[in-house]
């Protein structure tokens with residue numbers, strides 16, 4: 001293992017838009033070692049003033065809907081507009097640096113060959129909040145390194161889409177033509193989270209189905225309560241294979257971007273997100289603190305068995321476990 005560059009070297013390298021240094025810094029962010037954690041925090045604090053200057057787009061949908069292929073196309077268009085594009089992928093079901101991202105890279109041929117693009121899988125942490133907070137920190141580093149479009153791919157499983165929605169400015173849901181929610185394995189609630197929907201793989205021979213799906217989802221969207229920011233999500237038909245629908249989509253994204261840049265909307269959304277992150281991290285930290293308490297560890301199985309065999313109630317089990325840590329008495 002090569003020695004870690006100093007925080008100062010990392011800061012300078014990132015501000016100079018050095019991709020190698022950016023990679024090293026992300027590795028540091030992902031490290032669980034206490035020393036590294038401390039360095040990572042210093043790094044982030046120093047870079048924070050240089051962050052925030054990107055349009056952050058989250059892309060979700062079931063495996064196989066074509067997210068990676070779509071991102072390659074989207075990234076290409078942004079590069080043609082003069083942007084630098086970072087692609088992060090969050091897949092809590094795959095181990096760090098393993099599995100699906102290798103497959104994903106082969107779907108991102110264009111981006112993989114461009115120096116204006118940076119592709120990085122996001123490490124799976126131990127806790128859900130862990131996965132998300134590393135991705136958020138990685139996103140911030142990419143911004144400091146001059147990336148102006150950040151695309152985050154996430155699989156619509158587990159809670160990853162909630163986390164990714166919580167760190168992006170625009171959350172895009174990719175759906176397939178000709179299948180209802182249930183068939184697509186889309187969880188209830190994801191449609192509500194979306195700032196826009198793409199019916200993907202709307203190839204020429206799928207257009208009828210795609211239009212029908214659009215009508216159905218439009219009806220579903222109409223039933224949702226009006227959003228507090230007044231934005232009305234729309235549905236765009238896109239085929240990445242046939243290169244169609246892209247002008248509409250690019251216009252739509254630009255329209256949203258203009259919209260959020262007005263009246264502090266973006267700023268408010270990001271502030272809201274930050275507070276949410278803090279709460280999540282606090283919950284995770286409290287939970288880890290609790291679970292690592294020696295007495296809790298010692299008594300964990302016994303109390304669980306007691307609840308299972310109904311010799312004590314759930315509340316009593318909770319009370320007993322909490323009695324090992326110092327938590328305000330009002331919870332007991």
Ligand SMILES: Nc1nc2c(ncn2[C@@H]2O[C@H](COP(=O)(O)OP(=O)(O)O)[C@@H](O)[C@H]2O)c(=O)[nH]1
Nearest residue numbers: 062063064065066067068069107201239240241
């Ligand atoms: N027919 C069609 N197939 C597509 C389109 N976009 C992607 N695909 C294919 O869908 C499959 C899954 O794509 P991928 O990008 O890996 O999906 P992901 O799992 O959501 O990231 C691949 O075989 C792609 O070639 C499209 O617009 N039309």
Ligand SMILES: [Mg+2]
Nearest residue numbers: 067068104153
């Ligand atoms: Mg993929």
